[in-house]
Amino acid sequence: MLGCGGRRVRKVIKLLVMLIFIIVIIVIILNLPEKKKPKKFPTESFIVRCLQNNNGTLATYIKDSNIVDEDLVKGREALSETLGLWMLYALEIEDKQLFDETYQNLQNYFLEKDGYISWKINASGKSYVYTNALVDDFRIIDALLQADKKWGNENYVETANLISRYVNKFSKNNNVLTDYYERRLNYSSNHVTLSYIDPLALKKLKKRNWIDSQIYDNTLAILQDAPLKNGFYPKSYHVRKQSYKFDRDVNMVDQVLMAYHQSKVGIVSAEFLNFVKAEIERHGIINGKYDIQTKEPTVEYESPAVYGFLIMYALEMDEVDFARKLYERMIAFKDNDYKSPYYGGYSISEVGDTHIFDNLVPLLAERKLDKVDGED
Numbered sequence: 001m002l003g004c005g006g007r008r009v010r011k012v013i014k015l016l017v018m019l020i021f022i023i024v025i026i027v028i029i030l031n032l033p034e035k036k037k038p039k040k041f042p043t044e045s046f047i048v049r050c051l052q053n054n055n056g057t058l059a060t061y062i063k064d065s066n067i068v069d070e071d072l073v074k075g076r077e078a079l080s081e082t083l084g085l086w087m088l089y090a091l092e093i094e095d096k097q098l099f100d101e102t103y104q105n106l107q108n109y110f111l112e113k114d115g116y117i118s119w120k121i122n123a124s125g126k127s128y129v130y131t132n133a134l135v136d137d138f139r140i141i142d143a144l145l146q147a148d149k150k151w152g153n154e155n156y157v158e159t160a161n162l163i164s165r166y167v168n169k170f171s172k173n174n175n176v177l178t179d180y181y182e183r184r185l186n187y188s189s190n191h192v193t194l195s196y197i198d199p200l201a202l203k204k205l206k207k208r209n210w211i212d213s214q215i216y217d218n219t220l221a222i223l224q225d226a227p228l229k230n231g232f233y234p235k236s237y238h239v240r241k242q243s244y245k246f247d248r249d250v251n252m253v254d255q256v257l258m259a260y261h262q263s264k265v266g267i268v269s270a271e272f273l274n275f276v277k278a279e280i281e282r283h284g285i286i287n288g289k290y291d292i293q294t295k296e297p298t299v300e301y302e303s304p305a306v307y308g309f310l311i312m313y314a315l316e317m318d319e320v321d322f323a324r325k326l327y328e329r330m331i332a333f334k335d336n337d338y339k340s341p342y343y344g345g346y347s348i349s350e351v352g353d354t355h356i357f358d359n360l361v362p363l364l365a366e367r368k369l370d371k372v373d374g375e376d
Contacts, residue, residue, distance in 0.1 A: 042344030043334070043363040044089070050345065051356050053123045056105050058082045063353045064123070076123035080110055080132075084139030085360040091146050092367045099147055103156070106140065111159070115166030116183060130184040134177055135196035137167050142201040164210035174239040175212075177219045191236045191245075195257035197223040199265045224267060226258070231271040232292050233258040249289045249298045256309040263316045273317065276310060280325060286310065304333045304346040308361035315368055323369055330362055 051059045057078035065075040073079065083106055090099035109125040110117050117137055118127035144160035147153065170181040171188065178189040179196060202220055205211040222237045227244060233255055234244035259272050275295065279286055286306055287297035307330035314323035335342045342348045347358045 041363060041366055042336075043346065043359055043366065044344075046335075046342065046344035047356065047359055047363070050342065051359070053078065055109070055123075055125050056101060057109060057121065057123075057125060058086060058356055059123065060356050061353055063351070069355075073120060077120050078109070078123070078125075079120050079356075080117050080136035080140065081119070082356055082360060083110060084136050084143060085357075085364065087140065087143035087147070089360065089364055089367065091143060091150065092364060092371070094150070096151055099143075099151075103144075103147075103159075107159070111163070115162040115164070116170075117163060117166075119180070131180045131182050132166070132171060133196075134167065134171050134179050134192070135198070137163055137171070138196070138198045138201040141167075142198065142204065145204055161208075161210060164205050164208075168205075168211050168215065172215055175214050175218050176222065176237075176239040177215060178239060190240050191238055192219070192222060193236045193254070194223060194226055194234055194244075195254040195261070197261060199223060199261055223258075223261065224265065226262075228269060228271065230292055230295065231269070231275050232290070233269075233272070246292060248292055250292050251289055252286060252306045253288075253303065253309065256306060256313055260309060260313040260316060263313065268317070273319075277322065280322075280329075285329060302329075302333070304330055304358045305361040307333075308363075308365035311365035312368055315372060320372060323372075327366070327369055330365070333358075334362070 047058065050062050053059050053076055059076040060073045060079055060082070061075050063075065068074045083102060086102050087099060090096075090102060106117075109121050110127070112118075117132050117140065118129055119131055119133040119136060120129055121127045141160045141163050144156040144163075148156040148160075167177065170183070171177055171179075173188040173190055176192060177197075178192045181188050197219060199220055202211070202216060206213070206216045226234055226237075229246050232246070232250045235247045235250070235254060236245045237243070238245060255272065256276075259269060262269070276286065285302055287299055288301045288303050288306065289299045290296065291298050307326050311323045311326050311330065314320070314326060333346045335345050335348055337343055342352065342354075345354055345359060346362050347354050
């Protein structure tokens with residue numbers, strides 16, 4: 001039999017063994033590869049804080065209002081455009097939880113069983129419009145396919161396929177995809193806005209046989225064959241008249257998106273790129289609209305969204321230094337006051353309001369530039 005001394009020795013040994021075991025576990029935990037958390041940008045926090053509705057959808061404006069803007073949107077209404085951009089942002093920061101929350105909002109509030117996506121809903125998630133928007137559908141389809149490639153979820157693919165079938169069946173006219181389909185009137189638009197045509201999204205649909213070959217060829221050709229007038233792109237294409245339409249006052253959001261989309265398929269307009277560079281060099285800014293003949297600005301305002309798309313276009317063109325220069329001008333519109341309730345927000349008006357588009361696009365651009373700088 002062991003005496004009291006022997007029992008104490010065994011007890012001490014057990015305690016030492018337990019202590020060693022605990023230390024080993026702690027060392028293992030400390031040396032596990034740290035799970036990389038998505039970087040939080042102040043603008044993301046601002047959007048969630050100031051522009052998120054109670055149901056998780058993202059409002060167009062901070063303040064609720066019955067006043068309809070020029071894009072026929074008011075107050076806390078949510079757009080499919082916003083949802084698609086938010087999905088792309090979740091992909092950029094590799095935040096699956098954020099993507100899935102947005103995907104759930106798509107299913108709960110925007111998407112019908114036949115693949116129709118309402119282009120806008122009210123703050124409580126109810127739809128009262130009868131049209132989709134081709135550009136938004138493209139963006140959402142592309143985001144879903146990117147998410148499947150990144151995280152492997154067949155539900156994303158099934159949803160993308162459902163939306164694609166609707167687009168292929170209804171959002172067309174004269175064998176060309178057009179801006180929208182009005183389901184109540186069974187009417188397809190006669191026009192396609194050129195900035196709505198995303199060639200990479202189109203190619204993904206074609207690769208999966210989700211779009212008719214003739215529709216694919218015709219729609220892509222409209223983008224690829226677009227002529228320039230004094231260095232500017234057409235606004236739209238009339239599918240029945242088979243003619244391009246130019247605006248006298250060209251909107252720079254449309255112009256940059258056209259250039260951005262064309263650059264993705266290897267089409268580069270040196271004239272447009274040089275114009276943008278020259279404006280920055282001479283004036284330090286890009287205005288919202290320009291006269292197509294004189295190339296002089298027709299408005300005084302600037303848009304953070306224009307700078308955001310220009311940054312993404314510049315990065316696509318490997319013009320990283322120019323992208324950084326554009327970024328410096330873009331953040332001039334950003335609230336950098338830590339004490340401000342709008343900290344991180346862009347283009348906050350005197351009455352404390354802003355449009356979400358002028359925040360989401362700069363946020364996306366900021367993330368893309370940050371990723372490039374991280375690789376340098």
